[in-house]
Amino acid sequence: MLFGPFDQMRVRGVKNIGIIGTKKLREQMIKYLKKINSPVINSDANIARPNFPGLETVFGISINFDNIIQIDIKDNDIEKYLRYTDSHQRVHNWVNLYVDPLIAYSEKEEMPVDIWFIVIPESIYQFGRPNSKIPKSAENINIGLKKQERNSTQLDMFFQEEKEQLREAYEFEVNFHNQLKAKILSAKIVTQIIRESKITYRDIFSQKQIEEEQKFDTSKAWNISNTLYYKLGGLPWKLGDVRDGVCYLGLVYKKTESDSKSKNACCAAQMFLDSGDGMVFRGNVGPWWNPQSGEFHLSEQDAFEIISQSLDSYYYKFNDYPKEIFIHAKTYFDNVEWKGFEEAVKGKSQIIGVRIKENSAFKIYRHSSYCVPRGTMMQYDNSKAFLWTKGFVPRFKTQIGLETPNPIDIAITRGNADIDTVCKDILSLTKLNYNACIYGDGVPVTLKFADSIGEILTAGKDIKTGVLPFKHYI
Template sequence: MIDLPETSLRVTYVDEPELEFGHGQRLDHPKDGLFLYGPEGKPSQREVRIGVIGTESGIKEFRSWLLKLQAGIAVPESGEREKAYRPHLSDFPGLKEAYGIDVNDDAIVSYALSLSDIERTTSLENHHEAVSLTADFFIDTVAQHLRDEEASIDVWIMVVPEIIHDRCRPLASGRRSLDLSPGEFSKRQKKREDLPLFDGFIDNKAEDIFDDVPDFHRQIKAKLLTFGQTCQVVRETTLAPEKFLNRAGKPIRGTQDAATVAWNLATAIYYKSQSTPPWKVAQMREGVCYIGLVFKLIPNHKDNHACCAAQMFLSEGDGVVFRGANGPWYTENKEFHLSRDAAKNLINRVLDTYKGKFGAYPKELFIHGKTKFSQDEWDAFSEAAPPETNIVAVRIRPTMGDVKLFRDGDYPCIRGTALILGEQDAFLWTSGYVPRIDTYMGPETPNPVSVTILRATGDMPDIEVVLSDIMKLTKINYNSSAFGDSLPVTIRFADKVGDVLVMGSAQDAERQPFKFYI
């Protein structure tokens, strides 16, 4: 347990942030706001052009699902009383009704892949080869379309058969079962030194597959960065769970109800096909920029070098990812820290991009991370800061049951509850009971995040202002339409962005919109 200071503690509440939708209307729930008012701003294009890649059965299931998206999907119910006690679920009104966009079924571009070819490549003995060749079925199809067809695609839908999910993940159990045992499977994997030589040199094309982690989803995202194409990966079992049953006649995996799947899929299609997000946080402080630092070890690097990136989020809610320099950022203390030059260069790129968009540097630049910053890093941040910008370093860490707060009632403490420990420290419950939907979505007493304002180049901000900002940043997950996340977007997607950037096939990605990574 954490030893709390002996000074008097103060419990406060951070108001649930409101979101802005069409016609300047505000509500705190994405589903209600989209249902009543539509997306914030007008769609940049109302007819979305979709490309679908998958097996013939997968494409058929997606086309069937698209009809449901356009018609609307009700929340399943077995009785009026049950529906009344599930206010966190919402009927999906339809793609055009909620988002103001449409998909012409006749204009969908579809490319069918051979299931037997997928079976063959996913069964290859070497895991790297199996995943790379399987991912190339999808990527090569995109490349061929861009090369041969004039019609552009706004968002690609990759419908993935279950054998890809089973066999094309790191150490997937489905792949181990193809061989003998986990140990034997590991022994039989080829390495760079095992590759054939041609004219005295290693076959570079064969070697490249070892620069990517054998993970289908990450490889698809990384390889599409070079084409500037967005995609949404969907499993066949998500679209048709009732068609994939176990011996007991039950679905082989649990899925969300169809209406929730529709909300999430529609939100992703809108976000990845339009120039602006479907909603933004209302009353976001002007002139403020937020970045989350991302670190990830580079696979197979002999010196444990790491990739660094910065996720920048503006008042509009949308984000940009900046790739920093690779280097020996992983320290003996098992923490990631940039060199002085690397830190300065990365922050300068963020500041210059902000100024290019708004015509001036930000008044405040908040840097969110999970660890403290080294002296070299802070000196670099200070040197990069123009006189009019106050750079503030904030550490945000999930807690693992170190502290609990109990509430007298049927539900745990309310989301937004904060325990102020001092002028620079607090615990913030970003998950908890939500009066708006009359429920708590977690399995046990929620854990708070630990928030510490580490340093500032100017005046130290008020801790409650920082907590309010963090709550607002939990409301802009455009990969779903959930009420709110348990972590701010600056921290929430750090691992996902890092997972993509460390792939060898993403090495040329310097600055890309955030929508390409999720």
């Protein structure tokens, strides 16, 4: 609010945006963007949510309202697919309503769009998620394939083309957000999905709900503006005292099949630089899941390849290799995969493995009106410690959250490093959630988005993507 974003001299000025949605929602989105171009004042002075001075005032960017690219989605099409009882068919068709014209625009039109706002109605939010079922109705449409027909390779005598189109829907996860992000990864289209009720709640909520929701008007303005700025290529903030030549990798695993006995999983790595920005490297799908131990472990070759990708990207950016690479994971590293990691960094960097997991075994209380300070560390071994990433913040003279916080359990499991330094780094990495204007998360960003990135990478069969910035996944 006082000094502007970190990249204010690099990302500034008028930006071209696109909006895709129904006519009503596009109009509402433009109305909302004009609203946050001006100050947004907190309706409840007793709640510690700062006022928002306005998009251009804070971030130095403005929207070209005279030339907003708009793509229309017909209400009738959304309503038609809403009646589909098969959730795979319903969500697949909904996603394609948005994805097909977005990809067509990126391939055929010359006017560049810096970011697309995808505005969805509440019906898509409600019935575009896993396990969602539409209410029974005589108007419902039963279109789909039985389970034994979905993966069939046998040619049908009739309606072969129609059945192939239906089969495609079962290759994707029933999740509108993840499926949409996955389908546009290869096109490198930057998007922000906006839910109808978040910008039009005064039109659809009761008076009591409106009074509660408007308390968050300033928070939403900060969050949307902050993620907009980041997705336009700017860093809202940067850590003040990061160590040079250090990068952090968060390993991402996601099972590709729901069968509990299946070992197949997708692996990816999130690399975070000293700037706090991130890149995602997709690894191979393989038998990385061990049902007995409940852990994921790579083969030596795949461990070598995914670290090599990360090192090559770092070298391309800085013309040198990092001095240290810290690999963060929720489980221990086995000897086979660690050998692959070490081979990849030989003669280039020092590598350290850190296991991070949330711990609810005990709490620390103190004789005070507030809980334990955020940043408290209790070392219980040469390479192990508990770290409180939530709690009382002396600078704010208050605590984040109302509960007595739990610590996270940190252990250096491979390589050599100072536990005090490792804990300081991890505490810093809790401040890098650019997707929301949050001072400090409970877990470091290396693990914060691991699950969501894994879900996008496995939201469809054979998702094609190269090395992409973090902004394409959030």
